[in-house]
Structure formats: structure tokens, C-alpha cells
Amino acid sequence: MNRRELIKASLGAGAITMLGCSKVPSNEPVVEYDMLDETASKPVLKRELFPDPVIIASLELLNYGESYMVRVRSKDGATGYGVCNNLHAYYLYPVLIHKVMPLFIDKDARDLDSIVDQVFKENYKLQGLALWIPLASAEIAVLDMLGRMAGKSITNLIGDRHHEMIAIYQANNYRGRTARESIERIKENVEESQAKALKIKVGGRMSNNADSLPGRTEELIPLVRETFGRDMTLYADSNGSYDAARGIEVGCMLEKYDYAFYEEPCPFDWLEETKRVADGLEIPIAGGEQETSMRRFRWMIANGCIQVVQPDLFYFGGMIRSTRVARMAEAAGLEVIPHISGRGLGNIYNLLFVASLPNAGAHHEFKGNPRIPVESDTSSLESKQGEIVVPTGPGAGIKIDPDFIAKHEITTI
Numbered sequence: 001m002n003r004r005e006l007i008k009a010s011l012g013a014g015a016i017t018m019l020g021c022s023k024v025p026s027n028e029p030v031v032e033y034d035m036l037d038e039t040a041s042k043p044v045l046k047r048e049l050f051p052d053p054v055i056i057a058s059l060e061l062l063n064y065g066e067s068y069m070v071r072v073r074s075k076d077g078a079t080g081y082g083v084c085n086n087l088h089a090y091y092l093y094p095v096l097i098h099k100v101m102p103l104f105i106d107k108d109a110r111d112l113d114s115i116v117d118q119v120f121k122e123n124y125k126l127q128g129l130a131l132w133i134p135l136a137s138a139e140i141a142v143l144d145m146l147g148r149m150a151g152k153s154i155t156n157l158i159g160d161r162h163h164e165m166i167a168i169y170q171a172n173n174y175r176g177r178t179a180r181e182s183i184e185r186i187k188e189n190v191e192e193s194q195a196k197a198l199k200i201k202v203g204g205r206m207s208n209n210a211d212s213l214p215g216r217t218e219e220l221i222p223l224v225r226e227t228f229g230r231d232m233t234l235y236a237d238s239n240g241s242y243d244a245a246r247g248i249e250v251g252c253m254l255e256k257y258d259y260a261f262y263e264e265p266c267p268f269d270w271l272e273e274t275k276r277v278a279d280g281l282e283i284p285i286a287g288g289e290q291e292t293s294m295r296r297f298r299w300m301i302a303n304g305c306i307q308v309v310q311p312d313l314f315y316f317g318g319m320i321r322s323t324r325v326a327r328m329a330e331a332a333g334l335e336v337i338p339h340i341s342g343r344g345l346g347n348i349y350n351l352l353f354v355a356s357l358p359n360a361g362a363h364h365e366f367k368g369n370p371r372i373p374v375e376s377d378t379s380s381l382e383s384k385q386g387e388i389v390v391p392t393g394p395g396a397g398i399k400i401d402p403d404f405i406a407k408h409e410i411t412t413i
């Protein structure tokens, strides 16, 4: 008797129904680890595009106000830029200068996959945002440089181009407002972006089952469907609000109103609880924005803990590591909808990454237009009718205003 049958026999059908809306729980692995390991160990950077060594001569950290960016130069004078995640760079940049940048110097940029792994090996005690945001910033600068050298987009350095346009979802965060107040704001946001999908916040955020305002979640879930009709794709994010039992209850409401995914029902590191929610519901569970470990992503993918995989380019250490996760997800038949945080150029880097994914989900996060002066010959970088054209020019496919770059100073402490 397998575990599923055992649970059925010991609890009876009525109890099973109480565990979730419709699904029977299971602890059976969904995917073999070997298959995930094989795909995750394949090279990401297309080294064959570069016949000669590209020796990295310098990395510099440039700062102006809240803006931080990495400039890389090769011994032959090629240059690239990686704009940091500026929500976090102001307090993490010493890690970049002292722990990350030195490991790139005098290395062959064609070995970027192994440089990334070496940065982890030398700094594993820092695994988390503290290491991954600095690493991602340096890695993106190197990819930008390599792309400019080869005349190829970053998308084509890490994979093949699968998407010319990316459909976005409108993110909303009005937890402090009632359901009725929230819906008015959400309508304004959707009007502006013309998005064909939107994501609401449910629960109170890491709140042990408490709602942000009493009854808000129960009122908002049907109200959003009623307001936007059947054609709008709806997602919901609880930001770790619930234990497994309450998570399943809220998930049942989302299923009733045909929401398309349910993000972080339980605190992000409550993996067993998240899996219980996934086992108890039909709605796909989304997660991974806080995930900093390749091994835990592997476990979550192999064990059916999440069905929509959401690495964040910065929080997970860049394009190469995120591509490995995306490939594991693909092997497991799962979609990837990366998380991306605002400010800096995260939205643009995310477009380049998503364009390389054969298993990208239908709609992607977009947190507004860049706050720094940047333009592209191949994209307006703005949402039109809910879609953004992916830049296709060399490297990141963008030009950061040189006058803006010139305002920055090199930071060395």
C-alpha cells in the first residue's frame, strides 16, 4: 500500500476532502533527482561564441546617490555594465568590493560559469542576499561585456531566444487598505499598464494566519474576479501568511474563483508546510523569490512543493544560477515566472532572462519603468497593451546615459 492509499484508508474519504478542495495528498517524488542534476550541470554561457580568451582586467564599483553599478573591463578594452539592485546595494556593496570582485580579476570571462561557482565556494557562509546580489551585479556586467563583444544579446549568451515580447502582470500591494479601497487602486494600475493579468496580496505577510485587516482576504478574492471578469488572469500572493491548514482554506477560495497561481502560502522556509498546501490543492503553488540555495530549489522541484518556479536574478546570484534552476524546472515540466524587485534595471535584466526560457509562464512581474536614464534601440522598455518588447541589441541591449554614468564616483572601501 503506498502512502496515498494509506492516508485514504486511515482517514477515510471525508477527512481527505477536509485536507483540501479536491486533491489527494501524496509524498511521492514527482521527478527523479538524476534528471535534474544532469540538466543543472550543463554549461550555461555559450563559450563557443568566443574563440579567444577574454581576460578580465578590472571591475569597478561606481556610486552616485542611491545608484550603484559595476563596470568591467577586459585586457583588450571591452567594457560592460551591471546595475546593482539598488534597494540593497547601499549596505551590501562592501561584500561586492572585498569578497566578489577580486575573484573575477585576471580570470577568463569565458569561464563565467566556474567563476560564479568559485565565488560561492569561497564565500558559502554568506549564502543569501548578502552574497547573491553582489555576485549578480558583477556577473551581469561581464555578460553585458561579452554580449557587446560578440554582437549578441545576453539572452543568446545563456540560451536561445524563445520570446520577442513578454506579457506582464500588474502587481499590487494594498494590504493596508480595505478590499473596496484596494479594488479602486488596482483598477487604476491596470488601466495604466493595460496588463491582462494581475496579482493581489492576500493575508497579512508572515503573519501567523492574521489578515492585514479583518475579513479583507475573503472579500477581496471574489471582488477582484467580479470586477475584472473571466478574461483577466488572476494570481495571489500571501507572502508567507499562513500555516498549512489556513493556507489550504485560502487556496480553496482561490480555486473557487479560478486564480491561476498561489504564491508563498506559507513562510518561505516552511518547506514541509508548503508541500502540504501543494498536495492539498489543484491550484499551482508559486515560490522561490526568497530561495537562495540551489539544493533547496532542487528539492522543491523534485518533490512537488512548487509548480511555478520563481528565482530572483539578484537574490539568487545572477543569470547563470537562475538558468540552472529554470532548466531543472523545465525537466520537471514546470513553468518559471521569475521574481524581480524594483529600482535599478532589474526589470530589463528580467526581460532578457525570461526571453531565454522555453518554459516561461504566461505573465511576468514588472515593477514600473526604470528610474535611471536608459534607452534601447530595439524596445521602448514600456508596457504597451500589457506587453513589453524584449531588447535584442548586444549585451543588455540598452544604453545608460553617459552623463548619468559620469556623475558616479569609483568606490573602493
Ligand SMILES: [Mg+2]
Pocket: 237, 239, 263, 264, 289
Ligand atoms: Mg511574492
